[in-house]
Amino acid sequence: AQSVTQLDSQVPVFEEAPVELRCNYSSSVSVYLFWYVQYPNQGLQLLLKYLSGSTLVKGINGFEAEFNKSQTSFHLRKPSVHISDTAEYFCAVTKGGSARQLTFGSGTQLTVLP
Amino acid sequence: GAVVSQHPSRVICKSGTSVKIECRSLDFQATTMFWYRQFPKQSLMLMATSNEGSKATYEQGVEKDKFLINHASLTLSTLTVTSAHPEDSSFYICSAPYMNTEAFFGQGTRLTVV
Numbered sequence: 001a002q003s004v005t006q007l008d009s010q011v012p013v014f015e016e017a018p019v020e021l022r023c024n025y026s027s028s029v030s031v032y033l034f035w036y037v038q039y040p041n042q043g044l045q046l047l048l049k050y051l052s053g054s055t056l057v058k059g060i061n062g063f064e065a066e067f068n069k070s071q072t073s074f075h076l077r078k079p080s081v082h083i084s085d086t087a088e089y090f091c092a093v094t095k096g097g098s099a100r101q102l103t104f105g106s107g108t109q110l111t112v113l114p
Numbered sequence: 115g116a117v118v119s120q121h122p123s124r125v126i127c128k129s130g131t132s133v134k135i136e137c138r139s140l141d142f143q144a145t146t147m148f149w150y151r152q153f154p155k156q157s158l159m160l161m162a163t164s165n166e167g168s169k170a171t172y173e174q175g176v177e178k179d180k181f182l183i184n185h186a187s188l189t190l191s192t193l194t195v196t197s198a199h200p201e202d203s204s205f206y207i208c209s210a211p212y213m214n215t216e217a218f219f220g221q222g223t224r225l226t227v228v
Contacts, residue, residue: 034216043120043207043219044158051215090157100146100211104157 002027002093006105013081014113021076021108023065023091033074034092034102035065044090050074061085086112117141118210120220127198127227135193135223137208143188144210148217149181152205161206164191198227 007022025031032051036044048059055067065076074091091105117140127133137147145166150158162183163171170183180202182194195202208220 032215036219041123041205041222041224043118043221044209045219046216049216100214100217101148101160101163102209102217106157107155109155 002031002095002103004091004093004103004105006091006108008108009106010109010111012111012113015083016080018079019077019081019110021089021110023074023076023105025072025074025093027093029095032094033067035059035063035076036090036092038088038090047076081112083112083114085110118208118218118220120208120223122223123221124224125226127225129199129227130197132194132196133198133225135206137191137193137220139189139210142212145188146211147185147191148209149183149193150207150209152207158207195225198225200227203227
């Protein structure tokens with residue numbers, strides 16, 4: 001079985017500052033990794049995903065993440081955040097080869113301050 | 115891109131009544147859909163897997179008779195909360211896997227039982 005740990009439940013950051021949201025996973029098999037964003041009272045929107053290949057993945061809204069197999073991490077980064085990036089961010093993992101049943105982390109609330 | 119539509123987005127019902135939530139894949143077929151429940155400030159918890167043409171698979175601790183799932187076609191799954199009580203108030207989200215490489219989520223349904 002897979003599991004996901006998001007180390008920070010809340011991350012406040014000032015506008016235009018860089019941000020990193022941390023995600024670690026555990027699995028005995030190869031995995032697919034995802035980052036989703038959730039705005040209040042809405043569903044989840046895919047930011048980016050790692051399936052295979054290049055370990056640096058670029059997503060929407062200027063976000064990127066790096067898959068580090070040795071550290072079992074998939075941290076999300078953005079060099080300069082905007083107020084509109086304020087939202088809940090979820091890291092998720094599924095068994096490699098099938099993005100069907102996702103296991104989610106506990107989420108990180110990113111709050112961008114003016 | 116692929117879209118999953120969930121309806122209604124918000125519903126208020128009286129205690130003891132039943133509520134039906136629909137989840138549709140708009141431009142792709144989904145033989146499997148997933149239903150999640152999300153409590154405030156928490157992550158998504160998988161409730162059940164909806165299978166087209168067969169019975170749903172429920173996670174441990176989820177009452178089958180309380181949360182009825184019907185996957186009537188390749189594009190529609192419904193979740194019916196029967197005899198709803200205030201403790202059933204929550205945010206319910208569906209998802210459908212797409213091309214085995216990602217999952218698309220509905221917009222979510224905020225259920226309030228009064």
